[in-house]
Amino acid sequence: MLPKGFSIQDMEPAYAAGVGKVLYQGWEETYRGLMPDEVLNSRTLEQCVDIAAHRLGDALVVLTKQREVAGFVGYAAKARPFVEREDTSEVIGLYLLRAYQKQGLGRALLKECFRRLPFPQVVLYVLDGNQNAIDFYRHMGFQFTGRQRKDPCPGGELTELEMLAKIAEK
16 A cells, blocks of 8 residues: 555656656665765766666656656566576566655555566565665565675676565466
8 A cells, every 4th residue: 555645657758767866866875885986976867767768677666746756666577587597577676765765665666566477486686785675675575595696897896685585376
């Protein structure tokens, strides 16, 4: 159940600027101190809007009553090729501006995402050290699988931890 004044909508081109802003600001709010500054300092709002417009895949957005984007979740009906599990969907990213966290919006986005996914298991990758996200995903039923991805980046390397949840029978 969403708080009054909020709605969840399918991603559409009109939301690209708002989703790009959430992606840009969300990375700043979430990852500053968790990843090298070179990575964050090299990103631009324009790049994030482009990602929102062309590379998000399937996505849902949560809107305020003023029709501003407060957050989004990007997902794939079938997990990307590097996921070694058959019949698995994937949450590619969930971002909610800090001002809108702790209101049930992330939970509502994820539940709506689950409702749309075809497979009974869902995988995601969370940045090692992102304890707020880890706690949220655990609360939503995700567990660590023991697998991780290491991605080289400017100024170092990022480690993403794989988490898996089983959702309602499909």
